[in-house]
Amino acid sequence: xxxxxxxxxxxxxxxxxxxxxxxxxxxxxxxxxxxxxxxxxxxxxxxxxxxxxxxxxxxxxxxxxxxxxxxxxxxxxxxxxxxxxxxxxxxxxxxxxxxxxxxxxxxxxxxxxxxxxxxxxxxxxxxxxxxxxxxxxxxxxxxxxxxxxxxxxxxxxxxxxxxxxxxxxxxxxxxxxxxxxxxxxxxxxxxxxxxxxxxxxxxxxxxxxxxxxxxxxxxxxxxxxxxxxxxxxxxxxxxxxxxxxxxxxxxxxxxxxxxxxxxxxxxxxxxxxxxxxxxxxxxxxxxxxxxxxxxxxxx
Amino acid sequence: xxxxxxxxxxxxxxxxxxxxxxxxxxxxxxxxxxxxxxxxxxxxxxxxxxxxxxxxxxxxxxxxxxxxxxxxxxxxxxxxxxxxxxxxxxxxxxxxxxxxxxxxxxxxxxxxxxxxxxxxxxxxxxxxxxxxxxxxxxxxxxxxxxxxxxxxxxxxxxxxxxxxxxxxxxxxxxxxxxxxxxxxxxxxxxxxxxxxxxxxxxxxxxxxxxxxxxxxxxxxxxxxxxxxxxxxxxxxxxxxxxxxxxxxxxxxxxxxxxxxxxxxxxxxxxxxxxxxxxxxxxxxxxxxxxxxxxxxxxx
Numbered sequence: 068x069x070x071x072x073x074x075x076x077x078x079x080x081x082x083x084x085x086x087x088x089x090x091x092x093x094x095x096x097x098x099x100x101x102x103x104x105x106x107x108x109x110x111x112x113x114x115x116x117x118x119x120x121x122x123x124x125x126x127x128x129x130x131x132x133x134x135x136x137x138x139x140x141x142x143x144x145x146x147x148x149x150x151x152x153x154x155x156x157x158x159x160x161x162x163x164x165x166x167x168x169x170x171x172x173x174x175x176x177x178x179x180x181x182x183x184x185x186x187x188x189x190x191x192x193x194x195x196x197x198x199x200x201x202x203x204x205x206x207x208x209x210x211x212x213x214x215x216x217x218x219x220x221x222x223x224x225x226x227x228x229x230x231x232x233x234x235x236x237x238x239x240x241x242x243x244x245x246x247x248x249x250x251x252x253x254x255x256x257x258x259x260x261x262x263x264x265x266x267x268x269x270x271x272x273x274x275x276x277x278x279x280x281x282x283x284x285x286x287x288x289x290x291x292x293x294x295x296x297x298x299x300x301x302x303x304x305x306x307x308x309x310x311x312x313x314x315x316x317x318x319x320x321x322x323x324x325x326x327x328x329x330x331x332x333x334x335x336x337x338x339x340x341x342x343x344x345x346x347x348x349x350x351x352x353x354x355x356x357x358x359x360x361x362x363x364x365x366x
Numbered sequence: 367x368x369x370x371x372x373x374x375x376x377x378x379x380x381x382x383x384x385x386x387x388x389x390x391x392x393x394x395x396x397x398x399x400x401x402x403x404x405x406x407x408x409x410x411x412x413x414x415x416x417x418x419x420x421x422x423x424x425x426x427x428x429x430x431x432x433x434x435x436x437x438x439x440x441x442x443x444x445x446x447x448x449x450x451x452x453x454x455x456x457x458x459x460x461x462x463x464x465x466x467x468x469x470x471x472x473x474x475x476x477x478x479x480x481x482x483x484x485x486x487x488x489x490x491x492x493x494x495x496x497x498x499x500x501x502x503x504x505x506x507x508x509x510x511x512x513x514x515x516x517x518x519x520x521x522x523x524x525x526x527x528x529x530x531x532x533x534x535x536x537x538x539x540x541x542x543x544x545x546x547x548x549x550x551x552x553x554x555x556x557x558x559x560x561x562x563x564x565x566x567x568x569x570x571x572x573x574x575x576x577x578x579x580x581x582x583x584x585x586x587x588x589x590x591x592x593x594x595x596x597x598x599x600x601x602x603x604x605x606x607x608x609x610x611x612x613x614x615x616x617x618x619x620x621x622x623x624x625x626x627x628x629x630x631x632x633x634x635x636x637x638x639x640x641x642x643x644x645x646x647x648x649x650x651x652x653x654x655x656x657x658x659x660x661x662x663x664x665x
Contacts, residue, residue: 092520098545104520104528155486160457160478179459180531183482184524187454190486191519194493198511205504212497212511220490221391221403225483229403232479246397 072356076122083121086139087112087146090196107177107185108192112150115168115306119289119361120145120256124263126353127278133267140200141211141266144193145259148219151189152255154182156228162311169306190219200266211262218258227251231317239318245287252293253286273346280343281354285361288336292362294319295329305366337362371655375421382420385438386411386445389495406476406484407491411449414467414605418588418660419444419555423562425652426577432566439499440510440565443492444558447518450488451554453481455527461610468605489518499565510561517557526550530616538617544586551592552585572645579642580653584660587635591661593618594628604665636661 091112092105121142128138157164157172158179165175174182197215201208217223227250234247260282264270270278294312298321302309312319320329340358344351390411391404420441427437456463456471457478464474473481496514500507516522526549533546559581563569569577593611597620601608611618619628639657643650 098529100529100532100542100546101520101525103532104525108520152486155482158482160482181528183454183457183459184528184531187451187485187489187518188520188524188528190489191515191522191524195512195515195519198508198515201508205508208508209497209500209504209511212508213494216490216494216497219486220494221400221407221487223490225487225490226400226403229480229483229487230397230399232483233399233402243399247399 069356072353072360075353076360079122079125080118082135082139083118083142083146084113086143090140090143090147091192103177103181104184104188107173107181108189110170110176111154111173111185111189112147115170116146116150117360117364117366118146119357120149120259122353122357122360123256123259123282124266126351126357127260127263128266129263129353130274130278130347130350131264131267131270133263134202137200137202137266138263140196141262142259144197144200144215145255145262147189147193147196148215148224149255151186151193152219152224152228154186154189158182161228161232162315164308164311166302167307193219207265211265214258214261214265218254223250223254223258224252227254234318236316237318239323241323244318244320244323248287248290249283252290253283256286256289257282277343277346281340281358284336284340284343285358288333288340288358289361291320291329291333291336292364294321295326295333296364296366297321298326300366333362368655371652374652375659378421378424379417381434381438382417382441382445383412385442389439389442389446390491402476402480403483403487406472406480407488409469409475410453410472410484410488411446414469415445415449416663416665417445418656419448419558421652421656421659422555422558422581423565425650425656426559426562427565428562428652429573429646429649430563430566430569432562433501436499436501436565437562439495440561441558443496443499443514444554444561446488446492446495447514447523448554450485450492451518451523451527453485453488457481460527460531461614463607463610465601465606492518506564510564513557513560513564517553522549522553522557523551526553533617535615536617538622540622543617543619543622547586547589548582551589552582555585555588556581576642576645580639580657583635583639583642584657587632587639587657588660590619590628590632590635591663593620594625594632595663595665596620597625599665632661 091109124142124145125138153167154173156162157167158174164172173185197212227247230247231251260278264278296305297309297312300309337358341355344354390408423441423444424437452466453472455461456466457473464471472484496511526546529546530550559577563577596608596611599608636657640654643653
């Protein structure tokens with residue numbers, strides 16, 4: 068981590084915050100009866116989050132000189148998918164959580180039915196925004212839609228959630244846990260990297276391979292660190308309920324490997340991520356820094 | 367209604383049933399832990415429904431000589447959006463319904479959390495399938511993605527559901543009810559017509575205008591007839607719980623206009639739909655027949 072990177076992160080975060088606000092309905096252009104849904108969508112997306120996925124979109128896009136006019140909607144689409152998944156995850160029938168990013172969760176604030184619709188509407192909005200990300204190269208636009216839809220669906224994020232759901236209280240092997248997390252968290256992080264890369268000059272196949280390796284490593288590292296923070300940090304520091312994996316009897320890296328081995332694993336994965344970027348040289352500096360950010364974060 | 371039309375409907379329904387099955391994960395190509403999610407997705411989509419939206423896609427596509435290779439995935443995408451919305455609508459926090467198409471609803475069969483994920487995964491799958499509908503004309507593919515995403519989201523179906531939710535127990539004017547239904551049911555039916563039209567030779571602007579008028583009329587007629595059937599038919603005939611609008615104290619055309627005026631309205635809308643198709647001559651025969659099917663259906 069360094070000052071230049073921190074400055075870049077702040078710039079992108081602020082750019083994304085503005086873009087997300089622009090891409091979400093503000094209620095003024097829609098009938099007044101839609102005000103509550105619009106408010107709930109904005110509540111779920113704005114003013115919070117590390118914006119790791121948008122950062123990955125921008126950093127990967129930079130390798131191929133992707134213009135901000137495309138990266139911006141692409142990054143917002145990925146973040147909207149992430150935000151909708153948090154809204155639905157927090158619902159009583161899933162994790163039943165009351166706190167997210169230090170605020171009441173959407174179903175606490177707006178009611179369960181509205182939370183369900185908010186997540187549904189955000190997923191649709193993500194694909195609408197993604198389709199708007201064009202510079203005339205519609206073939207790339209279609210490729211990005213497929214990547215995001217597959218990362219979000221049953222062979223990606225939703226699939227991982229389903230495995231998570233059916234694994235509560237059951238012993239999982241390390242391989243099963245890894246497979247679950249590759250879908251649950253890894254698929255969308257990988258999509259962010261690939262979508263960024265596919266927003267500029269066409270990447271060579273070996274460049275895409277290297278980025279996949281990078282993304283797989285930080286995707287897994289992200290979840291390992293999440294499991295570590297769940298036991299080492301408190302609720303105030305995390306901005307979400309701490310200790311809930313143990314409460315919910317969920318298998319995690321920490322419950323499987325212990326704290327020390329989990330930390331070692333995160334560092335090994337971080338090194339794998341760095342190694343994968345070799346061919347890009349200095350141009351991949353932000354990706355290197357994001358890998359460190361993921362592994363050494365405190366929430 | 368006539369024999370040729372009935373035969374065509376059967377052919378398309380059977381084609382769509384097969385295509386939906388092909389486009390849904392079968393569990394064989396995915397990890398065994400995903401079996402339950404895959405089963406729930408198939409349960410929610412297959413073996414049921416009138417497939418009105420796919421019929422509209424095909425009938426509108428035929429006006430512009432759209433090939434079945436494109437109409438098939440486009441129709442499946444629309445139907446998956448419709449199916450996911452039914453899964454989420456039936457959940458306890460929404461309509462809390464136990465019966466759909468004569469079978470237990472998804473949350474009764476698979477549990478609430480799995481129903482939530484099933485709907486989420488079906489929406490993603492819809493956009494994945496839509497992106498796969500190509501003949502090299504990627505600009506049309508992108509246009510279709512935008513149309514479906516907007517029809518599904520906060521300015522379409524989800525928006526209509528949100529208005530519905532916040533209107534329970536409140537008096538609605540006729541205009542407010544119509545606006546709600548234009549979003550809740552009308553938006554996706556209109557999208558089906560437009561997506562079909564945008565799957566073949568580029569339609570003239572006046573042709574698209576006429577199809578919008580047609581779609582608006584049958585969209586509203588669909589909901590008016592739904593409200594009528596809710597009071598005139600029984601649960602066994604409908605395959606879903608009858609009488610639930612009154613149970614839930616929901617404003618409907620019947621509660622606002624009475625049964626006789628609602629029937630007149632449905633017939634007026636049906637006539638508007640027929641009139642809108644004038645410019646297409648005989649080529650629009652299936653669309654005329656679908657309008658009659660919508661208005662004179664028994665469930």
